[in-house]
Amino acid sequence: MTRILGTLFAGVFAALVFVGVASQTEAATAVKVCGSGNGHGVGLSQYGAYGRAKAGQGYARIVKSYYRGVALKKFASNPVVGVLLGSKSLSDSHKVVVRSGSKARLINLKTRGKVTLGPGVYAVRYLKDRNLYRVVNVSRKKAVGAYRGPLLFQRVSGSSLKYGKRLYRGSFFVRTTKSRILLVNRLRMEDYLRGVVPSEMPSSWHPQALKSQAVAARSYARSTTRSGAFDFYADTRDQVYGGRSAETAATNRAVSATARVHAVYDGKPITAFFHSSGGGYTESSANVFSASPYLKAVRDVDGSGRPFEKRVNSPWTNWRGTLDASGSRKLGVGNLRRVRVLSRSRSGRALKIEVIGANGKKTVAGQYDIRYALKTNGLNRADGSRYPAGILPSAKVRFGSACS
Numbered sequence: 299m300t301r302i303l304g305t306l307f308a309g310v311f312a313a314l315v316f317v318g319v320a321s322q323t324e325a326a327t328a329v330k331v332c333g334s335g336n337g338h339g340v341g342l343s344q345y346g347a348y349g350r351a352k353a354g355q356g357y358a359r360i361v362k363s364y365y366r367g368v369a370l371k372k373f374a375s376n377p378v379v380g381v382l383l384g385s386k387s388l389s390d391s392h393k394v395v396v397r398s399g400s401k402a403r404l405i406n407l408k409t410r411g412k413v414t415l416g417p418g419v420y421a422v423r424y425l426k427d428r429n430l431y432r433v434v435n436v437s438r439k440k441a442v443g444a445y446r447g448p449l450l451f452q453r454v455s456g457s458s459l460k461y462g463k464r465l466y467r468g469s470f471f472v473r474t475t476k477s478r479i480l481l482v483n484r485l486r487m488e489d490y491l492r493g494v495v496p497s498e499m500p501s502s503w504h505p506q507a508l509k510s511q512a513v514a515a516r517s518y519a520r521s522t523t524r525s526g527a528f529d530f531y532a533d534t535r536d537q538v539y540g541g542r543s544a545e546t547a548a549t550n551r552a553v554s555a556t557a558r559v560h561a562v563y564d565g566k567p568i569t570a571f572f573h574s575s576g577g578g579y580t581e582s583s584a585n586v587f588s589a590s591p592y593l594k595a596v597r598d599v600d601g602s603g604r605p606f607e608k609r610v611n612s613p614w615t616n617w618r619g620t621l622d623a624s625g626s627r628k629l630g631v632g633n634l635r636r637v638r639v640l641s642r643s644r645s646g647r648a649l650k651i652e653v654i655g656a657n658g659k660k661t662v663a664g665q666y667d668i669r670y671a672l673k674t675n676g677l678n679r680a681d682g683s684r685y686p687a688g689i690l691p692s693a694k695v696r697f698g699s700a701c702s
Contacts, residue, residue: 329634330702331674332618333695335577338586338665339647341365342514343576344499345614346598348507349606357509361561364580365568365592368561370513376486376558379519380471380528381539383461384481391423392461392481393436394470400456404433408446414454415442422449422472424479431472448473450484458542466541467492473527482528483541490530491516491553492545497538498572501546508552517561517570563592575614577694578605579645586665595645613679617691618701625673629662631655637672637697647693665693 342364350360358370384392395418396402402415418437425432431447434440451459451470458465461481468485491512499511515537522536523529530536560567569590571583576598583593599605608615623633632655640650640661650663653671662671669690677685685691 328623328675329621329637330618330698331621331637331672331677331690331695332616332701333577333690333692334575334614334616335573335692335694336575336614337573337692338571339573339576339579339581339645339692339694340583340586340593341571341573341580342510343573343580343598343607344507344511345575345607345610345612346580346605347510348503349609349612351504351506351510352609353600353606355506357506357513357556360506360510361513363598364572364596365561365563365570366594366596367592368563368568370559371562371565373520373558373560373567376488377523378468378484379487379490379523379530380482380484381490381530381532382480382528383466383470383483383532385478388424388426388474388477388479390479391421392472392479394420394422394451394481395460396420397457397460397465401454402459403452403454404442405450405452406445407448407450411445413442415451420451422479422481424474464541464543466543475527480527483532487516487519488553488557490519490539492550493539493541494519494537495553496544496546496549497540499549501548505548505552505555508549509556511572512549512552512556513559513561514570514572516556516559517567518572520560520567521569568592575607575612575692576645577614577616577692578607579694581643581645581647581665585643585647585649595643611681613681613683613685614691615680617677617679617685619677620675621697622673622675622687626653626655626671629653629655629660629671630657631660632657639695639697645694648695649693651697668693668695 347360396415398417404413404415418435421434421436423432430444431449432444433442449472453459458467466483467489468483471482471484473480494515495512532539561570578598580596582595583590621634634655636654638652639648640652643649648668651668653660662668672690674687676687679685
């Protein structure tokens with residue numbers, strides 16, 4: 299019995315020692331991290347634009363503050379653009395909804411033949427062996443027909459056409475590539491922007507901020523139009539687009555008030571990158587994408603040196619937390635011990651870092667590589683909110699004792 303108790307106490311003591319060591323090790327590898335801003339930092343800062351608007355600046359001044367040397371120009375045209383809403387395998391189908399009380403028209407673009415469609419759900423499937431597009435009214439379990447295509451769905455009366463959970467202005471274009479069947483929303487540029495602006499900036503923000511977002515989004519779209527089956531993705535690969543379902547009265551007014559107005563450099567629409575928060579200093583495009591004469595680093599502060607975004611209590615004014623010690627496995631350095639910034643840009647963003655771990659060290663260069671290489675355990679933001687664990691919000695970052 300004595301021996302058993304002795305063994306038990308020894309085991310408990312060893313366990314306590316082990317817990318103590320583990321706690322010390324964890325504490326030693328919990329690298330502090332802090333910083334400001336959210337996003338790549340190039341071009342218009344959305345929170346900064348909001349702060350500038352609250353400070354009394356109009357949209358033209360806001361736009362010219364972030365894009366250096368630009369002018370505003372109103373274009374006469376309002377071109378038709380295509381936004382990719384869905385891409386599926388050739389064995390799958392797309393479903394187009396004609397809502398109750400509405401009518402639509404199905405056009406076979408090969409023959410120009412037309413079919414009137416009443417309310418219902420219409421599935422489009424590609425029959426590869428026959429090179430035909432088969433359309434079925436799923437609601438009534440009735441075939442509409444099989445066509446050479448491509449196909450176009452147009453609203454005739456009533457509500458807008460629906461795809462997924464959203465309504466969209468314009469028409470739906472269905473075509474195939476070698477391995478995919480695509481559904482593309484075709485509509486005028488100004489109608490496209492009605493679905494972009496509220497998806498990229500809160501509609502409750504100041505009207506001048508919303509107008510600056512409209513000009514930036516319009517300029518970006520005009521300068522990045524693709525050739526091929528579609529012009530834009532509906533997500534962050536281009537601009538987030540939510541269709542008619544995303545529209546609000548406030549953002550529609552901002553689009554209308556700036557109709558066809560673009561930011562131009564040497565007479566051409568600029569690639570107007572924008573981001574959530576610059577943390578008081580935007581970044582030069584040369585450090586993120588490629589060098590551009592109008593995308594320079596801009597100190598985004600008022601006359602007293604206060605960041606404009608502080609005027610609107612941006613949660614990204616500053617943030618802090620710790621790095622996930624085991625969250626950088628791809629670097630191959632083991633559990634993190636220390637991170638050191640080797641070089642910074644003029645705006646204060648890290649350009650190159652050294653990550654030191656239990657199994658060695660590695661140099662990481664480039665904003666996106668730095669942000670995605672390191673994972674946080676979650677961050678406390680300036681407004682007291684908690685940001686979930688994940689990648690670094692910005693490369694405007696410091697580590698270790700610099701966060702004390």
